[in-house]
Amino acid sequence: MSEPTRSRIFVTRKIPGAALDRLREAHDVSIWPDELPPTPEQLLENVAGCDGLLTMLSDRIDETVIKAAGPQLKVVSNYAVGFNNIDLKAAREHGVCVGNTPDVLTGATADLAVTLLLAAARRVEEGAAEVREGRWGAWKPSALLGVEPEGKTVGVVGMGRIGKAFAERMVRGWNMKLLYTSRSDQADVDESLRGRRVDLDELLAESDFVSIHVALTDDTRNLIDAAALSKMKSTAVLVNTARGEIIDQDALVDAIKGGRIFAAGLDVTTPEPLPPSHPLVGLPRVIILPHIGSATDTSRCGMAEIAVDNVLAGVAGRPLRCEVPLG
Numbered sequence: 001m002s003e004p005t006r007s008r009i010f011v012t013r014k015i016p017g018a019a020l021d022r023l024r025e026a027h028d029v030s031i032w033p034d035e036l037p038p039t040p041e042q043l044l045e046n047v048a049g050c051d052g053l054l055t056m057l058s059d060r061i062d063e064t065v066i067k068a069a070g071p072q073l074k075v076v077s078n079y080a081v082g083f084n085n086i087d088l089k090a091a092r093e094h095g096v097c098v099g100n101t102p103d104v105l106t107g108a109t110a111d112l113a114v115t116l117l118l119a120a121a122r123r124v125e126e127g128a129a130e131v132r133e134g135r136w137g138a139w140k141p142s143a144l145l146g147v148e149p150e151g152k153t154v155g156v157v158g159m160g161r162i163g164k165a166f167a168e169r170m171v172r173g174w175n176m177k178l179l180y181t182s183r184s185d186q187a188d189v190d191e192s193l194r195g196r197r198v199d200l201d202e203l204l205a206e207s208d209f210v211s212i213h214v215a216l217t218d219d220t221r222n223l224i225d226a227a228a229l230s231k232m233k234s235t236a237v238l239v240n241t242a243r244g245e246i247i248d249q250d251a252l253v254d255a256i257k258g259g260r261i262f263a264a265g266l267d268v269t270t271p272e273p274l275p276p277s278h279p280l281v282g283l284p285r286v287i288i289l290p291h292i293g294s295a296t297d298t299s300r301c302g303m304a305e306i307a308v309d310n311v312l313a314g315v316a317g318r319p320l321r322c323e324v325p326l327g
């Protein structure tokens with residue numbers, strides 16, 4: 001009996017868990033060894049001749065990369081649920097399947113959105129900085145006053161998997177009223193969470209807390225711009241765990257400085273990493289985390305299993321476990 005064909009796979013970063021062992025057993029795998037990602041030039045060099053790529057959300061996989069890999073490339077398996085870093089049109093044109101890692105990170109990312117909402121609302125960053133920097137003075141009745149979610153209105157922009165998990169937490173945990181935007185009606189959300197689908201303008205005007213959960217597309221880039229921010233309540237808290245490009249960051253700096261919204265909690269920014277000199281960094285009432293929404297052992301190992309399954313299926317010409325529709 002002939003040996004099964006071994007494919008060439010490039011993995012652009014070490015990933016947690018044992019899933020990569022399964023890939024190594026079946027195929028010839030090279031893993032980028034550094035903590036820092038390959039530069040665009042290094043990526044082009046390393047993909048040449050590969051049948052499959054296992055990529056990170058920070059790797060830009062455009063037509064140049066797909067062509068540099070060569071016509072034998074069958075699959076790009078992204079170690080993320082988001083796939084805005086991949087040129088889907090180029091993938092389709094070159095007959096390459098694209099995989100992503102949904103569901104296993106939904107709870108962790110929704111938890112982080114709740115964390116950011118509470119941390120921003122209760123000014124946790126400013127308080128912790130006072131302690132760290134020796135500025136903790138006498139207890140003051142009106143120091144670091146925040147806002148409470150209980151019974152208020154939460155607006156979820158994009159009622160997908162994570163949007164829904166976040167909404168469940170806020171409605172069940174804090175008895176909040178739910179408004180959301182969605183491209184289609186969601187009867188289950190309306191029934192089980194007493195949600196109401198509205199347009200973005202109404203959501204921004206009526207919500208005390210707004211959390212972004214849409215995918216980044218040409219339609220959602222800069223969705224939250226100066227005009228959108230101006231529609232929000234001056235007491236509102238804005239949370240973003242989706243993608244940095246969905247918010248116009250210059251407009252957000254102006255809105256926070258001008259007191260046009262109360263606070264913001266961001267897990268994602270443009271660029272990433274955000275340089276410490278950026279005007280958002282250190283701004284009171286803005287808390288920024290380094291894109292850790294899915295950073296739990298459980299989620300990242302689950303993502304690794306799916307990403308490896310996607311590569312194994314893709315190089316074998318089978319449907320992927322989680323395949324991104326290419327239109």
Ligand SMILES: NC(=O)C1=CN([C@@H]2O[C@H](COP(=O)(O)OP(=O)(O)OC[C@H]3O[C@@H](n4cnc5c(N)ncnc54)[C@H](O)[C@@H]3O)[C@@H](O)[C@H]2O)C=CC1
Pocket residue numbers: 081082083102103105106109157158159160161162163181182183213214215216217219220241242243267268291292293294295
């Ligand atoms: N901070 C982090 O570590 C993480 C961030 N994410 C981000 O969260 C996003 C959402 O993930 P999931 O909920 O699993 O994806 P999903 O596909 O279930 O949800 C995305 C939602 O956005 C909606 N949408 C897309 N374009 C829209 C538009 N123009 N207007 C209104 N709605 C629109 C879709 O209909 C869908 O309901 C990912 O695309 C990713 O960017 C995901 C996981 C971790």
Ligand SMILES: O=C(O)C(=O)CO
Pocket residue numbers: 057079080081082083105293294
């Ligand atoms: O999965 C994603 O899209 C992330 O941003 C990180 O898990």
